[in-house]
Amino acid sequence: MQKTKESILIRILSLPNLQGLRRWLYLLLAVGLALGGWFMLSRLSLVGANAANSSQSNGGQTHIWPTEVINSPMASGRSFINMTGRSLAYYTDKDHTRQQLHLAYGGKNLYYATTTWISPTWSAWTSEVVDPAADVGEWASIAVDYRNRPHIAYYDKANGCLKYAVKDVSWSIATLDCDNVLLPVSEEETLSLAEDGEIEIQPTIISVEETINGFPLRQEELGAQSENSLLAEPSSGSGKYTSIAIDSYGQPHISYAKFYPRSDRIYHKLKYIYYDRTIPAWKIYQVTQAGSGVASLNEGLFTSIAIDSRDRPHIAFLDDDHDKVRYVFSPRENNWTFSYPTDAGIGQYDNLGGWNSLVLRPAEPQDKPYIAFYDKTRGALTMAEGTYKTDLKNYNWSTYRIDNNGDVGLFASLAIKDGKDFGISYFDESWDDLRYAEGNGSNWAAKVVTGTNSRAGRYTSLVFDFNQKPHITYFDFSDGMLYEAYQITTTWKFRQIDLSDTLGSASVSLDSARNPNVLYYNNLLGSLEVARRSTQWTADTVIASRLSIDQRVAFRVDSSGRSHLAYYDPLNQDLVYGIKDGLAWNFETIDSLGDVGQNPALALDSSGKPYLSYYDASNGRIKLAFKDSSNQWRTEVLKVVGDARGSFSSIAVHPTSGDIYVSFYDASSQTLQLGYTPPGDSHSWSLTTVDVTPKSGQHNALALDGSRRPRIAYFEATNQVLKFAAADRSIPPFNFTVDTVDNSGQVGQYCSLGIDGNGFYHISYYDAASRDLKYAFFDGTTWSTQIVDFAGEVGLWSSLVIDPSTNIPHILYFDSTNRQWKYTIDKPWKIEGQIFLPIINR
Incomplete structure (x- = not known):
């Protein structure tokens, strides 16, 4: 049927009033736009990485x-700081068919990295998280025993504790010392003298029922803390400035610092713990010297421990009261003998001894100690050499400068080369460089490893392989990377280990x-x-x-x-x-x-x-x-x-x-x-x-x-x-x-x-x-x-x-x-x- 004008008019007249309907449609549309706009604004944060x-x-x-x-x-998701001069360890078997480097470091968590010699080169560094607890791993120190098992001592910053990790097939982790007791102003009454005049100190013995890999430990529940947790460091505790060494039986010895507040400042005390296999149990000593004019209330920073050929501990550390490096050794169980390796006497504040590193060379009647340390006053790397005197039942010391070209000597790490010479890795503060010195006595050759203004060389640690080639780990601030530098003939090669943020x-x-x-x-x-x-x-x-x-x-x-x-x-x-x-x-x-x-x-x-x-x-x-x-x-x-x-x-x-x-x-x-x-x-x-x-x-x-x-x-x-x-x-x-x-x-x-x-x-x-x-x-x-x-x-x-x-x-x-x-x-x-x-x- 053909539509006429009249039929169209009739249809229009029969519809509802469109003017009113149009107004209602506009109103509904406006309300919808307003609500939709509000909804979109409230959800913008969910849209894309670039959205507002x-x-x-x-x-x-x-x-x-x-x-x-x-x-x-x-x-990288990792963070590490305050690596020690003993954060790198080297192992080789008697036939030199196996060689391995071990590295411990941490801060956010405790990390471990390793590389193995696969002829004709070293394998790539591989790393793992050892302890995922929050804020652990600073001041990590590592040593390996005769079975090539790595032992790590490190600081638990969240709880103010000394922790220890050892790897056999898998890692076992223990908390060894959380001593946070404030000490009295005078501590002489807690000490006694042995008949020969040595300091006699009785240990605290840790005896627990559970034994892990031959060591009685308090096993940690891993993963109990979030690795991203933000935790405040306790005001007192134990475990900073650690150093670890292994005796001939494969048992660990650890030196470290206890810290605690007094009304005027934070104080430190030297502590020492070792595993006594004859009990078996851990023994803890607070190592302190008493006596007028020699007692120090603030000591035990930057410890470095070595075990002599008789399995006795020797420890170098900073006496902060007297601003100088100090030395103590144990000639027999429960007895300790102290000395100052520097020329400066008591009462002379000379800023000697931060970031020190100790090694021992076998000798009679006592092994010979050598200590590399930073002389802050003179900006120099210095060596102290000890000679045992039987009439004194103690060491006499001589010191000599190794490098004073600028402000050098921080983060020193000392190692023995060829049984008679020494190598030292250290930091050049003047030029932000890693430096390395080699020699003996007054005859030393120092060289730059990383180059001018590289901003590398903090937290060094040095070992020699059986070919007497040096391996140095260090931190580079220019890229946040932990590196290894190693020498082939006279050329230095560099490898990345891990990235910190x-x-x-x-x-x-x-x-x-x-x-x-x-x-x-x-x-x-x-x-x-x-x-x-x-x-x-x-x-x-x-x-x-x-x-x-x-x-x-x-x-x-x-x-x-x-x-x-x-x-x-x-x-x-x-x-x-x-x-x-x-x-x-x-x-x-x-x-x-x-x-x-x-x-x-x-x-x-x-x-x-x-x-x-x-x-x-x-x-x-x-x-x-x-x-x-x-x-x-x-x-x-x-x-x-x-x-x-x-x-x-x-x-x-x-x-x-x-x-x-x-x-x-x-x-x-x-x-x-x-x-x-x-x-x-x-x-x-x-x-x-x-x-x-x-x-x-x-x-x-x-x-x-x-x-x-x-x-x-x-x-x-x-x-x-x-x-x-x-x-x-x-x-x-x-x-x-x-x-x-x-x-x-x-x-x-x-x-x-x-x-x-x-x-x-x-x-x-x-x-x-x-x-x-x-x-x-x-x-x-x-x-x-x-x-x-x-x-x-x-x-x-x-x-x-x-x-x-x-x-x-x-x-x-x-x-x-x-x-x-x-x-x-x-x-x-x-x-x-x-x-x-x-x-x-x-």
Whole structure:
């Protein structure tokens, strides 16, 4: 049927009112678009590696967090540090048909690597995880017995214990000593003299029922701890500075240090443990010399042990009280004889003996000891040679320099060559090179192994094969690689063993152009670097310096564009400050009295003068360093706080008044404290307890609001919550109002606080339970919290700053999963109570 105009009209008139229907369709479409848009925004974080992170706060605001990667280091998932001069061992059978190198090292876990001679070359290095427990393996030392079984002594940093591993068919692991008892001021009453005047010391005997591979051990449950766990080192314990040797029966002997705090500093004591096969049991000695003028309360660092031809132990170690290498041997069971191998006498503090290495050469009536060590005062590698005197029943010593070309001798490892000569591997601090010396007596030839400015040569360990060719393992900061150097004829060859990546910390600051500047520790290159973003990220090396992986760095850019930084130098245990005013960085050691400078915090006054708060580990104190009116550095003590290692202080200086505020954790009372002082060259500190809840403030962040009133975000460890404290006034006496910001799990570590121009508070922090980066915001009435990044383990060492022109927070944080520093800014999208629809034509 042909359709006419009339029939069409009839059909149209019979339909519902299309004008109203169209409006309803538009409305439904708009609602769908709005809801779909909201849903997409809330899920952006799940889309691809390059997608922006987003989340919705419980305050009704959706935030987009676009994330940028600042650095992309190679990631091995392993981390190792503090290898010893005895971390490499060599085995060959009597026919030299089998040769094998064994290497022990660790930090994050305990690792073992090995290579075997397969004529005409060595096989590739292979490695394995021996102990997967968290934070084990530092100060690893290895020795092999006559059956080619590797024995490893190493430090358990998480628990403050000496551990031991031995491999027969498989690895067996034991905890040998967790002694953390604080010692009395005077220890002479615990010692006695034998009839011949030697020191007589009675051992502690470890007797357990279970026997593993012939040794009574407390077997560990492997895998009980996560290898990624972040654990604080105990304040006292045993197991640092280990060295291991094997006697003729294949039994292990281990020297190591016990450490414990006193009111003024951390002390060490030399300890020795060996397996007595006749009992059978382990025997532990605390090896101490008594007597007026010779007793040392702080000794046992950098131990090196050797077993003589009569199976008796000889130990070289650092006496830190007298700043020199010391020597002790046991002529018979329970008796010990001490001597000083250096010319410097008691009371002469000469900085001799760090990173020493001991070997013995058979002789009558006692074997001859030789010790290579670092002379820090003269920057020289030195050798001490002992000759036994029967009338003295002790050794006489002579010393001679091996190499003083620059600052050389750190990380020395000594080995005997051909039964009469010696080889020594060591580090050249002046040129960042691995060096090797060979010779005897006063006749030595020293040479560079790795080449100028290679940044290689730390943590050396040396052995000779049966062809008397040297093999040296060492760490190269330029690529984060553990290497072996070995000699063929006169040419050095190099092989990779394993790659390390570590954590470290970072800090962010905005320059006058509102561009982010980031100071971070590049663990692979072993350097502090500053990255700046304008159109893209660019990075420059500030200084090549090995930092502690668990120490904070501080960074600020002042209004004149000058960059300021502070960090702890773990090698020299000093506080270091640097400033870049123009093209070059200039560095100063601000405090070197003891072990000082841990976890520094930095603030600037209106003229750009720096103020630093930091921890004095030797004396258990929070200190302040600042430049006075004459532009000279001054240091002062805020408070004795006990063992507060692993905690942070935070500092703020008011830009106009110059008032100084420092928040810190007092380990003695386990409380969060605030110190205040008016400006000036001399200060009178007023101290206030902020929160009396136990374990409050180990991580804390301080800022001043527009009325100069202190505001503190902090972690309360008792309940694992993030808290916020607000003072009622700008000067003492303070009254604090304390709020719990987030109690959802284990939250609040690595917190960072900013206050915007509206007086609103912003906090970035770490969720340890979910391993996420979180953010809290206070809008003047209520707190809202949200997850910023949850892809893997993210959020450690967060650092937050506020852009004063936009009030937008910028956050820097570490991505542990991908071993990357990341940066993000907040892009809020407000979702109101109304839904805005597109305009409908009516």
